[in-house]
Amino acid sequence: MSSTQYTRKLALVDCNSFYVSCERLFNPKIRKKPVVVLSNNDGCIISRSNEAKALGIKMGEPYFKAKDIIIKNNVHVFSSNYSLYGDLSRRVMRTLKRFNSAIEVYSIDEAFMDLSNFSDTEVEEVGKEIRNTVLQWTGIPTSIGIAKTKTLSKVANHIAKKKQSGVTSLIGIENIDPILEKVEINDVWGVGRQLTKFYQKNGIYNAKQLKNKSNTWIKKCSNVLGSRTAMELRGIPCIDLETTTTKRKSCVVSRSFGKRVESFQELKEAVANYCLNASEKIRSESLVAKSITVFVRTSPFQRNFGYYSNSKTIDFPIATNNSIETVKAAISILESIYKDGYRYQKAGVLLTGLSNSEGKKNLFSSEKDEKINSLMRSIDNTNYRYGRSTLSLASAGIQKKWNMRREHSSKIDTADFYCLPTIRA
Amino acid sequence: MANLVRVIHRHTKCCFECSRFDSLLIQLQTQNTTYLTLVDNCYITKENKIRTFMKLTIPYYLHKAGAGFPSPATDYIEEDIDLNVHLIKNVPATFVIRVQGKSMTDVGINDGDILVVDKSLAPKNFSTVIANVHDELVVKNFVQERDKKFLTSGSKNFEDRILINEEDDIFIWGVVTYVIHSVY
Numbered sequence: 177m178s179s180t181q182y183t184r185k186l187a188l189v190d191c192n193s194f195y196v197s198c199e200r201l202f203n204p205k206i207r208k209k210p211v212v213v214l215s216n217n218d219g220c221i222i223s224r225s226n227e228a229k230a231l232g233i234k235m236g237e238p239y240f241k242a243k244d245i246i247i248k249n250n251v252h253v254f255s256s257n258y259s260l261y262g263d264l265s266r267r268v269m270r271t272l273k274r275f276n277s278a279i280e281v282y283s284i285d286e287a288f289m290d291l292s293n294f295s296d297t298e299v300e301e302v303g304k305e306i307r308n309t310v311l312q313w314t315g316i317p318t319s320i321g322i323a324k325t326k327t328l329s330k331v332a333n334h335i336a337k338k339k340q341s342g343v344t345s346l347i348g349i350e351n352i353d354p355i356l357e358k359v360e361i362n363d364v365w366g367v368g369r370q371l372t373k374f375y376q377k378n379g380i381y382n383a384k385q386l387k388n389k390s391n392t393w394i395k396k397c398s399n400v401l402g403s404r405t406a407m408e409l410r411g412i413p414c415i416d417l418e419t420t421t422t423k424r425k426s427c428v429v430s431r432s433f434g435k436r437v438e439s440f441q442e443l444k445e446a447v448a449n450y451c452l453n454a455s456e457k458i459r460s461e462s463l464v465a466k467s468i469t470v471f472v473r474t475s476p477f478q479r480n481f482g483y484y485s486n487s488k489t490i491d492f493p494i495a496t497n498n499s500i501e502t503v504k505a506a507i508s509i510l511e512s513i514y515k516d517g518y519r520y521q522k523a524g525v526l527l528t529g530l531s532n533s534e535g536k537k538n539l540f541s542s543e544k545d546e547k548i549n550s551l552m553r554s555i556d557n558t559n560y561r562y563g564r565s566t567l568s569l570a571s572a573g574i575q576k577k578w579n580m581r582r583e584h585s586s587k588i589d590t591a592d593f594y595c596l597p598t599i600r601a
Numbered sequence: 602m603a604n605l606v607r608v609i610h611r612h613t614k615c616c617f618e619c620s621r622f623d624s625l626l627i628q629l630q631t632q633n634t635t636y637l638t639l640v641d642n643c644y645i646t647k648e649n650k651i652r653t654f655m656k657l658t659i660p661y662y663l664h665k666a667g668a669g670f671p672s673p674a675t676d677y678i679e680e681d682i683d684l685n686v687h688l689i690k691n692v693p694a695t696f697v698i699r700v701q702g703k704s705m706t707d708v709g710i711n712d713g714d715i716l717v718v719d720k721s722l723a724p725k726n727f728s729t730v731i732a733n734v735h736d737e738l739v740v741k742n743f744v745q746e747r748d749k750k751f752l753t754s755g756s757k758n759f760e761d762r763i764l765i766n767e768e769d770d771i772f773i774w775g776v777v778t779y780v781i782h783s784v785y
């Protein structure tokens with residue numbers, strides 16, 4: 177490690193209860209009320225406001241289990257509205273990019289920023305400036321933790337979450353042991369459930385204890401990643417900012433159905449739709465897929481109806497992102513794995529072996545390919561302009577009985593002209 | 602710096618050795634324009650550059666060097682007008698919102714109109730704003746009188762003015778920058 181790296185300052189910007197904050201943006205009535213957002217199909221609770229956390233509602237808890245608390249306390253419930261969250265996430269990230277620092281978008285609601293250009297004394301003020309700008313511009317509250325390494329900035333972010341100002345800097349603090357002592361080992365970034373169990377068995381219960389363990393011990397007992405975490409806790413950067421997004425290797429679209437699906441026709445429509453979504457997604461990133469996998473399964477919790485799960489993969493003769501071809505392939509797979517008499521709960525499509533589509537021509541390319549490509553482009557443009565599924569394939573169906581359950585959706589989309597938020601005048 | 606593309610017409614060569622012409626119609630190429638120039642009394646050097654003694658330039662904007670009068674607008678028409686560029690200055694902070702209700706018709710905002718709202722701006726006096734009033738978002742006018750700030754509905758009725766005080770359930774959410782109203 178060269179000495180210059182020690183002056184590194186990384187900030188982790190994390191949106192507070194992101195999905196809940198998105199729902200609150202156009203609905204101030206729920207500003208100080210307990211709110212939860214449910215996962216696809218209204219299955220589990222995936223985002224909670226602080227008020228909901230205080231009621232003891234757990235992250236990831238199935239909706240039906242928390243229903244009693246929810247009804248008793250008048251908790252506001254929302255189905256997930258990913259197009260809204262996606263748009264607001266993009267706005268937050270674009271706002272962060274205005275600060276001219278290297279940025280790594282880590283997830284839908286988190287980003288790392290390199291603030292090394294600022295001095296030790298001003299960096300906390302910069303953090304506050306960033307927080308205020310994001311709040312003013314997008315209406316999304318964030319917490320910002322600043323430290324020498326990614327792992328430490330995650331620790332700082334934990335502390336910032338509990339502070340009024342929402343910003344914590346560990347830069348310039350000589351002895352951070354008292355802080356690390358309060359961080360439980362399972363809250364340390366990069367320590368998963370298995371590793372937590374292992375560390376606890378060996379008497380490591382908090383971040384300070386891990387920091388002070390010898391590298392050789394950690395390396396011998398866990399792996400290199402474990403020792404990397406310990407090094408990072410000591411303030412030695414081991415995990416770099418990944419500013420360039422690596423192109424994806426695969427693309428999966430799968431959903432649980434709103435109600436159980438039995439008929440081949442309905443299953444076919446669902447698979448065709450997932451196929452269209454997946455193809456559109458890889459087209460938007462100018463990728464082509466080499467092979468396609470389709471999988472179906474029944475609910476593992478309703479064994480009395482019989483359990484069945486199967487999947488199959490086939491290769492395309494030529495890598496493609498053409499919806500017509502992927503749907504054709506997917507349906508032929510489905511025909512071979514579909515079994516009559518089961519109540520299917522989930523299906524999905526996986527496109528793999530993705531590679532860049534630009535300038536790819538081979539012996540079998542023809543003028544027809546160009547025509548199909550331009551057809552796909554017009555479909556994508558139309559759907560972008562007039563809303564999803566304006567143009568679709570007939571095999572994808574029109575009624576969509578199998579569609580997801582979304583009983584509590586706010587139905588607002590800031591990026592869709594036909595679902596704009598309305599405001600009273 | 603213009604580069605010589607080709608000589609279209611030469612007129613009265615005076616001396617072969619120095620390649621000097623009385624006048625020359627040439628096609629020049631700058632970074633993004635092609636144009637024709639009439640040059641008087643000049644010669645072409647070995648490096649394909651033009652030396653002039655007297656210059657008269659008539660720029661023609663070229664569509665395609667060919668027959669017919671070239672379109673004079675080639676240099677200006679590049680893309681369609683993109684309203685996003687002109688109506689949205691701060692992309693991440695700008696929201697498009699639909700109006701519901703008729704309380705603002707006096708100030709030209711009708712039921713069903715589209716508002717372009719910039720959350721990053723501070724309101725000026727008489728700005729139209731989206732405000733949070735008792736935990737509901739509404740369209741209002743922002744009025745400042747000495748040190749007091751009010752929200753009004755555009756009507757002259759003074760009683761419906763709302764004072765913006767320190768209470769946190771009345772605040773400005775964003776500033777309306779454009780109203781899009783269909784008249785067809």
